[in-house]
Amino acid sequence: QLHLQESGPGLLNPSETLSLSCTVSGASIRGTSHYWGWVRQPPGKGLEWIASIYYSGGTYYNPSLESRVTISVDTSKNQISLKLNSVTATDTAMYYCARQGDIFTGANYFFDSWGQGTLVTVSS
Amino acid sequence: ENVLTQSPGTLSLSPGERATLSCRASHSVFSNYLAWYQQKPGQAPRLLISDASTRTTGIPARFSGSGSGTDFTLTISRLEPEDFAVYYCQQYSDSPWTFGQGTTVEIK
Numbered sequence: 487q488l489h490l491q492e493s494g495p496g497l498l499n500p501s502e503t504l505s506l507s508c509t510v511s512g513a514s515i516r517g518t519s520h521y522w523g524w525v526r527q528p529p530g531k532g533l534e535w536i537a538s539i540y541y542s543g544g545t546y547y548n549p550s551l552e553s554r555v556t557i558s559v560d561t562s563k564n565q566i567s568l569k570l571n572s573v574t575a576t577d578t579a580m581y582y583c584a585r586q587g588d589i590f591t592g593a594n595y596f597f598d599s600w601g602q603g604t605l606v607t608v609s610s
Numbered sequence: 611e612n613v614l615t616q617s618p619g620t621l622s623l624s625p626g627e628r629a630t631l632s633c634r635a636s637h638s639v640f641s642n643y644l645a646w647y648q649q650k651p652g653q654a655p656r657l658l659i660s661d662a663s664t665r666t667t668g669i670p671a672r673f674s675g676s677g678s679g680t681d682f683t684l685t686i687s688r689l690e691p692e693d694f695a696v697y698y699c700q701q702y703s704d705s706p707w708t709f710g711q712g713t714t715v716e717i718k
Contacts, residue, residue, distance in 0.1 A: 532698065532710070532711045532712050533647075533655065533700075533709040533712075535708070535709070546706075546707075548706045549611075582654055584654075587660065592641075593641070593643060593702065593703070594660065595643070595702035595705075595707055596643075596660045597645075597647075597655070597657060597700075598660075598666070600654035600655060600656070601654065602654055
């Protein structure tokens with residue numbers, strides 16, 4: 487049973503760097519045919535894709551955030567990480583880690599498994 | 611960027627009724643790479659349908675997806691109490707992958 491668990495700081499100040507981790511259990515990230523991504527959702531609002539990564543390091547970024555975002559993978563820990571720098575109040579959101587579909591069978595970049603999310607609040 | 615517009619914003623229906631949700635893309639979605647998700651309060655989204663019409667394993671048959679090009683539809687044939695939620699569409703034909711703003715299906 488695949489399980490994704492996000493962790494983060496909860497609260498941070500404007501201009502700081504947000505660091506998030508997603509620990510995957512029930513499957514190994516290494517050698518799979520899936521991308522792993524981050525999606526966020528401001529309170530009461532819709533979903534926004536941030537970035538995605540393959541176990542070998544291939545990445546996709548949302549251009550709207552690309553200048554501030556770095557996604558990385560640590561296959562030894564079975565973890566995906568996200569860094570977002572220079573945060574402001576508009577970065578306040580629930581941040582979800584999610585697995586994308588099997589890319590060996592098509593361009594399956596939908597999100598088929600999700601973590602429960604970690605709430606990040608940016609406030610002074 | 612392919613902008614997805616969902617309509618209506620809110621759908622007020624009774625259990626047993628049929629729900630029809632629309633998702634319109636600003637330009638054509640290649641190979642019908644369009645997914646639908648359901649999100650309930652306090653929960654992560656759940657994938658219902660991919661490739662515009664393929665139900666995920668375990669999703670009831672009352673959920674169906676259709677459409678092509680720029681116009682897509684999610685239909686719930688007979689609403690069950692657990693179906694009242696927010697529904698999002700997402701295109702994955704080209705990056706950046708984008709979501710619609712959501713349709714809330716509420717109990718009338």
